[in-house]
Amino acid sequence: MSDLEELVGRARAGDRGATARLISVVERRAGAGEPIGIADLWSARPRVVVGVTGSPGAGKSTLVDRLVGAWRTRGHRVGVVAVDPSSPFSGGAILGDRVRMQGHTHDPDVFIRSVATRGALGGLARSVPEIVRLLGLVGYDLVVIETVGVGQVEVEVVGEADVTVVVITPGWGDAIQANKAGIMEIADLFVINKADRAGLAETRRDLVAMLDLGHREPRPPILETVATSGEGTDAVAEAVVALAAELDDRGILKSRVAARRRRAVERVIVDRVLRAAADADQAVWAQVEAGTVDPGAAADALLDALEIAPGHGARGGSSDE
Known part of the structure; x- marks a missing residue:
C-alpha cells in the first residue's frame, strides 16, 4: 500500500490530520500542473x-x-x-x-x-x-x-x-x-x-x-x-x-459535472502550454518585451515552436510530457 493510499484510508476513517496532508499534496501538485496520484x-x-x-x-x-x-x-x-x-x-x-x-x-x-x-x-x-x-x-x-x-x-x-x-x-x-x-x-x-x-x-x-x-x-x-x-x-x-x-x-447536475470535468482537462492543457511557451523561444519573448511584435504574431511563433499549428491544433508532433 502506498503512502497516499494509507492516508486516504485514514482520512475515510475520520483522521482529519490525514485529510489535511492529502489536501497539501493536492495543492502542491495541482499548483504545479502535475498528476495528483490519488487513485x-x-x-x-x-x-x-x-x-x-x-x-x-x-x-x-x-x-x-x-x-x-x-x-x-x-x-x-x-x-x-x-x-x-x-x-x-x-x-x-x-x-x-x-x-x-x-x-x-x-x-x-x-x-x-x-x-x-x-x-x-x-x-x-x-x-x-x-x-x-x-x-x-x-x-x-x-x-x-x-x-x-x-x-x-x-x-x-x-x-x-x-x-x-x-x-x-x-x-x-x-x-x-x-x-x-x-x-x-x-x-x-x-x-x-x-x-x-x-x-x-x-x-x-x-x-x-x-x-x-x-x-x-x-x-x-x-x-x-x-x-x-x-x-x-x-x-x-x-x-x-x-x-x-x-x-x-432534471439532469442538470449531470451536465454540470460533465462540463466541470472537461474544464479540469482544459485547465491542465492551458497551464502546460503556458509553461512550455515561457521557455520555447526567448528571442520571441524579447521582441514582446521590446514591443516590436504584436501579440498575435508572437503567439503564432511560440505555438509554432511548440509544434502546435496556430489556429488549427496539434500537428502530430510528440513531446516529452
Missing part, C-alpha cells in the same frame, strides 16, 4: 457541492458557519473550502475564515480549509476542484466552496458548484453593476442576509425586478436570514439540498 480521485465527488458567494461584508462566513451546523444536525459530513485572497508576501490565505467557525473545531465530521487564490485565473485557486473531489473521496457528502467575493470569483465559482448561493444584504448597492458582474446569472438561490436591517423590502423588490428583467425561469428562490442569530438558516440549509435533488432529477 479514484478523478471520478470522486461529494453528493452536493454548494458555492456561497457575494459581496464582502455580506456575512457569508457567519452564514456558512450556521449552515454547517444545520447540515450536521441532518446527518451530513460537511467540508468547507474557504477561498481567500493571497498574501502578497507569503502567497498564503489571509482572511482566515476558520477563525469564524471555531464552533466546529472538535467535530470529526466537519473539515474546514482556507485556500489561497495565488493569482489563479478568475480568483479561484487551481487546486479547489481537486480538493472538492478529495473531500468527496474521503466521505464528506456535502462540500461548501465559500469565495471572498471580489473580482470575477463570483462567476468562476459557479463552474465548480452544483448549487450556487448568492448572499446579498439590504441596501445592496448598484444593482446594474451587480448584474454586469454576472451575479444574477449564476445564482440558484438568493439569500438576503442581515434581514433585520432597514431596506429589506426594497432590496427584495429590486431583486425580483432584476430577475424578471433577465427572464430567469424558473426564478431562483429568495430567502431571508439573520445569520448572527441563526434566524432563517435552517430554511436555507433545507432549500439547498432540495434544489440539488431537483437539479439532479
Whole structure:
C-alpha cells in the first residue's frame, strides 16, 4: 500500500490530520500542473457541492458557519473550502475564515480549509476542484466552496458548484453593476442576509425586478436570514439540498459535472502550454518585451515552436510530457 493510499484510508476513517496532508499534496501538485496520484480521485465527488458567494461584508462566513451546523444536525459530513485572497508576501490565505467557525473545531465530521487564490485565473485557486473531489473521496457528502467575493470569483465559482448561493444584504448597492458582474446569472438561490436591517423590502423588490428583467425561469428562490442569530438558516440549509435533488432529477447536475470535468482537462492543457511557451523561444519573448511584435504574431511563433499549428491544433508532433 502506498503512502497516499494509507492516508486516504485514514482520512475515510475520520483522521482529519490525514485529510489535511492529502489536501497539501493536492495543492502542491495541482499548483504545479502535475498528476495528483490519488487513485479514484478523478471520478470522486461529494453528493452536493454548494458555492456561497457575494459581496464582502455580506456575512457569508457567519452564514456558512450556521449552515454547517444545520447540515450536521441532518446527518451530513460537511467540508468547507474557504477561498481567500493571497498574501502578497507569503502567497498564503489571509482572511482566515476558520477563525469564524471555531464552533466546529472538535467535530470529526466537519473539515474546514482556507485556500489561497495565488493569482489563479478568475480568483479561484487551481487546486479547489481537486480538493472538492478529495473531500468527496474521503466521505464528506456535502462540500461548501465559500469565495471572498471580489473580482470575477463570483462567476468562476459557479463552474465548480452544483448549487450556487448568492448572499446579498439590504441596501445592496448598484444593482446594474451587480448584474454586469454576472451575479444574477449564476445564482440558484438568493439569500438576503442581515434581514433585520432597514431596506429589506426594497432590496427584495429590486431583486425580483432584476430577475424578471433577465427572464430567469424558473426564478431562483429568495430567502431571508439573520445569520448572527441563526434566524432563517435552517430554511436555507433545507432549500439547498432540495434544489440539488431537483437539479439532479432534471439532469442538470449531470451536465454540470460533465462540463466541470472537461474544464479540469482544459485547465491542465492551458497551464502546460503556458509553461512550455515561457521557455520555447526567448528571442520571441524579447521582441514582446521590446514591443516590436504584436501579440498575435508572437503567439503564432511560440505555438509554432511548440509544434502546435496556430489556429488549427496539434500537428502530430510528440513531446516529452
